[in-house]
Amino acid sequence: MAINTRALSRSLNSTTTSYKFLFLIGLLELIKNSNFEKKIFSYKDLGNMMLAKAWYPKAYFRLSFGKQDQIGKLIDTLDFPTKLISIEKLFTAIKDTESIDQAALLRYVPQRILREFFPSELKGLKDQEIDAAIISLSSETFLSDSPPIYKIDFELQEIEMSDEWMSFLKDNFIFLQGWVLGAWGNFLQKNNPNAPGILNKTTTPESRASLTKQRLFWSSVASITPIRCIYTNELIDINNFHLDHVLPWSFVAHNQPWNLIPTSPRINLTKNDSIPDISYIRPTALLHHTGLLTTYQADPNQSWRNEANQYLSGLNIGSYEELLNEDLLAERYIQTYNPLIEIAINSGFSGPWLA
Numbered sequence: 001m002a003i004n005t006r007a008l009s010r011s012l013n014s015t016t017t018s019y020k021f022l023f024l025i026g027l028l029e030l031i032k033n034s035n036f037e038k039k040i041f042s043y044k045d046l047g048n049m050m051l052a053k054a055w056y057p058k059a060y061f062r063l064s065f066g067k068q069d070q071i072g073k074l075i076d077t078l079d080f081p082t083k084l085i086s087i088e089k090l091f092t093a094i095k096d097t098e099s100i101d102q103a104a105l106l107r108y109v110p111q112r113i114l115r116e117f118f119p120s121e122l123k124g125l126k127d128q129e130i131d132a133a134i135i136s137l138s139s140e141t142f143l144s145d146s147p148p149i150y151k152i153d154f155e156l157q158e159i160e161m162s163d164e165w166m167s168f169l170k171d172n173f174i175f176l177q178g179w180v181l182g183a184w185g186n187f188l189q190k191n192n193p194n195a196p197g198i199l200n201k202t203t204t205p206e207s208r209a210s211l212t213k214q215r216l217f218w219s220s221v222a223s224i225t226p227i228r229c230i231y232t233n234e235l236i237d238i239n240n241f242h243l244d245h246v247l248p249w250s251f252v253a254h255n256q257p258w259n260l261i262p263t264s265p266r267i268n269l270t271k272n273d274s275i276p277d278i279s280y281i282r283p284t285a286l287l288h289h290t291g292l293l294t295t296y297q298a299d300p301n302q303s304w305r306n307e308a309n310q311y312l313s314g315l316n317i318g319s320y321e322e323l324l325n326e327d328l329l330a331e332r333y334i335q336t337y338n339p340l341i342e343i344a345i346n347s348g349f350s351g352p353w354l355a
Contacts, residue, residue: 002146003168010116012183018065018072019109021184022050025203028169028177029053029087031161036170043110043157044095047102051075052090053203057188060250061201062348064191074100087204103157110152110159114138117148194343197253209255211243217307218243218262221291224298229263230283231271231355242268246276246284247337251344258311258333261287267355275344275351278337285333289326296324 012020026049030041051074057063058075065072080093094100111134115122118137122130138151142162150159169176181202189198221227222238229236244263245252250273252259261284263271292311296304308323315332317323345351 003164004117004146004148005168007116008113008149009179011113012180015183015187016066017069018054018187019050020112021180021187022054022071023106023109023113024180025053025184026050028173028180031166031169032173036166036173039161039163039166040158041161043106043159044102046159047100047105048091048094049087050105051078051094051100052087055080055090055094056204057201061195061253062250063188063195063198063201064347065188066191071105074105090204106157110150111135114148114150114152117141192347194339195347196251196340200253211255211260214243214255214257214260217257217295218291220298221294222262224294225290227262227287227290229267230261230280230287231263231267231276234264236262237264240265244268244271246280247340247344248273248275248349251275251340251347251349256310256314257307258288258314271353271355273349274353275341275349277352277354278341279354281333281337281341282330284337285330286326288333289324289329292329293324 012024015021023046026046027041029049030045031038050071054065054071054075055078058065058072059078059080077099078094078097080090108131111131114134114137115130118134118141121137122133125133135152135154138148139153141147142151142160147162147164149165150161152159185199185202188202189195192198195201218227218236218241219238222236222241227236228234241262242265243260244267245255246259246261249255288311292308295307305320308320311317311323312319315329315336317329317332322328341351
């Protein structure tokens with residue numbers, strides 16, 4: 001038996017919409033969830049998983065799938081809370097949404113994935129003949145020495161995975177999943193050339209990383225010198241403060257220290273995922289300058305340099321001396337944040353926000 005991995009890899013070449021990426025991502029998720037024991041998958045489950053996998057990139061991270069992409073438009077009609085929930089819960093919620101026509105969603109994509117498995121057989125056929133031919137070929141070659149990854153039963157609206165391909169997937173799942181997600185990331189980057197952190201937005205963020213280290217930094221600063229909230233000018237209570245992502249995590253997809261500032265719990269919850277008004281960027285820079293200078297003067301050791309290195313790379317600053325220069329740091333913040341604020345608002349994030 002020969003597994004035609006080249007045909008599968010070619011299936012994502014020159015792809016201009018999200019369908020094929022999401023079909024393969026959803027199929028792999030369903031296979032993994034069945035512990036590689038289930039072989040038959042309905043169009044309904046495949047369509048629901050495609051939408052579940054599309055929801056975070058489109059609705060939460062507000063990425064574009066392209067102007068002509070219908071899945072992106074369909075996601076926009078789903079009224080789910082924009083908070084971190086599991087793929088399983090999203091899948092169930094979408095499954096319970098009666099307005100979704102999964103058959104229409106998968107009308108063409110299963111055949112499109114298989115097209116590269118039959119290049120010689122399809123040569124010379126008219127466009128309107130190709131889909132029917134692929135469906136027939138998928139069954140005719142299913143038990144051959146070189147089977148397609150699945151066969152299509154259009155009447156039952158389902159696909160059945162090949163035993164050989166299931167064995168291959170079980171042994172190589174991580175690599176195949178990585179390839180599909182990498183291709184998906186390239187597609188999203190092409191359609192969102194200025195959006196940061198694309199590779200962190202290709203799938204579900206199962207949990208947010210702890211901010212303990214960043215809280216300790218600002219606690220140590222506040223224990224040495226009083227600091228004020230840039231939004232309200234209120235003194236920060238060392239025993240009761242939140243860390244705000246100046247540009248929301250759902251836009252930047254990271255917890256870099258240069259984008260985190262201490263605020264009151266009330267302000268942080270009010271601001272939520274809004275994009276701040278540009279007038280807050282210089283005060284953000286000055287607050288960080290206070291934090292960096294205070295901790296440097298207290299203990300300029302390797303731990304401080306490790307923290308400072310994240311500012312150097314994130315804000316494109318050349319040295320520790322430049323980082324501790326108040327005016328230069330403010331200039332770098334403004335140069336970094338101004339275009340990102342414009343991109344975020346144009347992407348659909350709420351803003352500009354004022355306290």
